[in-house]
Amino acid sequence: MKILILGIDGYIGWPLALRLISRGHTVSGADSLFTRKRVKEVNSDSLTPILTMEERIGKIKELWGKNIEYYEGDVSDASFIYDLIERIKPDAIVHLAEQRSAPYSMLGLSQATETLTKNMIGTLNLVYAMKDIVPDCHLLKLGTMGEYGTPNIDIPEGFFEIEYNGRKDNLPFPKFAGSWYHWSKVHDTNNLMFANKLWNLRITDVMQGVVYGTRIKEIHETKLYTRFDVDEVWGTALNRFCTQAVIDEPITPYGKGMQRRGFLSLEDSINCLTIGLEKPPSPGEYRVYNQFDEHYSVNELAEITARTANAILGKNCKIEHVENPRVEKEEHYYNPEHSKLKSLGYKRSRELKDDIVNILEDIQTFKDRAENLRNVIKPKTFWRKSSGITKNNPDSIQVH
Ligand SMILES: NC(=O)c1ccc[n+]([C@@H]2O[C@H](COP(=O)([O-])OP(=O)(O)OC[C@H]3O[C@@H](n4cnc5c(N)ncnc54)[C@H](O)[C@@H]3O)[C@@H](O)[C@H]2O)c1
Numbered sequence: 001m002k003i004l005i006l007g008i009d010g011y012i013g014w015p016l017a018l019r020l021i022s023r024g025h026t027v028s029g030a031d032s033l034f035t036r037k038r039v040k041e042v043n044s045d046s047l048t049p050i051l052t053m054e055e056r057i058g059k060i061k062e063l064w065g066k067n068i069e070y071y072e073g074d075v076s077d078a079s080f081i082y083d084l085i086e087r088i089k090p091d092a093i094v095h096l097a098e099q100r101s102a103p104y105s106m107l108g109l110s111q112a113t114e115t116l117t118k119n120m121i122g123t124l125n126l127v128y129a130m131k132d133i134v135p136d137c138h139l140l141k142l143g144t145m146g147e148y149g150t151p152n153i154d155i156p157e158g159f160f161e162i163e164y165n166g167r168k169d170n171l172p173f174p175k176f177a178g179s180w181y182h183w184s185k186v187h188d189t190n191n192l193m194f195a196n197k198l199w200n201l202r203i204t205d206v207m208q209g210v211v212y213g214t215r216i217k218e219i220h221e222t223k224l225y226t227r228f229d230v231d232e233v234w235g236t237a238l239n240r241f242c243t244q245a246v247i248d249e250p251i252t253p254y255g256k257g258m259q260r261r262g263f264l265s266l267e268d269s270i271n272c273l274t275i276g277l278e279k280p281p282s283p284g285e286y287r288v289y290n291q292f293d294e295h296y297s298v299n300e301l302a303e304i305t306a307r308t309a310n311a312i313l314g315k316n317c318k319i320e321h322v323e324n325p326r327v328e329k330e331e332h333y334y335n336p337e338h339s340k341l342k343s344l345g346y347k348r349s350r351e352l353k354d355d356i357v358n359i360l361e362d363i364q365t366f367k368d369r370a371e372n373l374r375n376v377i378k379p380k381t382f383w384r385k386s387s388g389i390t391k392n393n394p395d396s397i398q399v400h
Pocket of ligand 1 (some may be wrong): 006007008009010011012013030032033034035036073074075077095096097098118122144145204209210211212227236253279312331345
């Protein structure tokens with residue numbers, strides 16, 4: 001299959017490219033290098049050392065004898081997307097190319113504007129270009145479980161049957177996101193549903209949980225690392241906790257630590273996306289699946305990280321709760337459904353505790369790089385305090 005990965009340089013895009021190449025697909029990709037640039041702006045960097053896109057492509061050629069057509073550009077630029085799709089004419093497009101940090105979107109008005117506009121316009125450009133050039137192409141778009149928020153009822157996979165005043169319908173489940181980033185994903189979802197209704201595009205909208213891990217099989221074998229962010233703006237809780245454990249800092253859950261989210265390993269995220277691509281929806285179908293293996297509270301993540309680091313690295317980890325910089329419920333019901341991927345043949349391959357061992361080992365390997373990130377892990381971005389009144393251009397401002 002000819003597959004175009006938008007956001008190929010990212011945490012998920014790069015391992016997905018490795019997996020699809022190794023399964024014999026023809027892969028091309030595009031990226032604006034947005035994440036590399038914005039992470040540097042908060043004085044941070046990927047904890048794992050990552051090659052440039054040119055070096056990555058060279059290594060793929062060396063190892064698999066395959067060429068990746070790569071284009072640097074921004075999906076929110078309509079002419080870039082139209083030219084790209086005209087040139088490649090893909091059978092499937094994986095759209096990962098969005099600003100993906102909730103805390104970044106909460107830094108101030110300019111970052112909120114940048115997140116909402118770039119993400120929504122990028123997706124809109126894409127569905128128009130597909131409709132005009134490759135109307136039968138399958139779009140696999142990454143949304144997030146965070147679109148649903150934390151309602152006090154079970155969360156279905158996209159749609160649910162509801163009865164009101166004696167009448168029934170099958171409707172999209174109401175969304176209540178918790179950051180401008182998550183709202184940008186909700187708006188994308190609405191636009192994708194509408195594009196499907198208008199033009200019969202075939203679309204998979206993936207509500208993905210938080211992904212953890214530094215490896216998939218191909219990364220372990222080739223040492224072609226994907227990025228791994230651990231700072232307060234770009235890193236997720238488990239990445240931060242594992243890094244804190246290795247550099248002998250206390251592990252710092254936000255607030256009460258009872259917040260509960262769905263998680264899955266990088267290996268299983270790539271497995272799910274591969275299944276989604278190789279078992280596409282029917283022409284004209286819009287499908288949604290919730291992609292996560294298990295839900296954990298932040299305290300559970302902190303405790304399992306501490307236990308594992310104590311056992312395998314001989315650490316004596318302490319857990320210290322810090323003021324929650326976010327605006328979120330700290331105690332809540334959480335029970336999302338996730339059976340559709342299983343019905344397509346997906347089976348979980350990794351357990352959290354095994355991946356934590358691998359993450360800790362990889363951080364230990366790059367301990368010098370982890371030490372350099374010591375000062376960017378604890379929270380400085382407090383969501384209620386974010387401002388930005390006249391700061392309309394993120395390129396013209398310092399975020400710290
Ligand atoms: N990693 C997770 O835990 C997770 C969870 C749920 C959803 N997602 C979603 O999955 C997707 C990929 O996430 P990731 O963790 O790999 O993020 P990432 O930031 O590492 O990768 C995204 C890539 O897209 C590029 N990009 C961003 N905006 C772009 C634009 N306008 N034009 C071209 N390129 C652009 C970035 O430079 C980056 O290389 C995102 O849409 C994210 O919202 C990720």
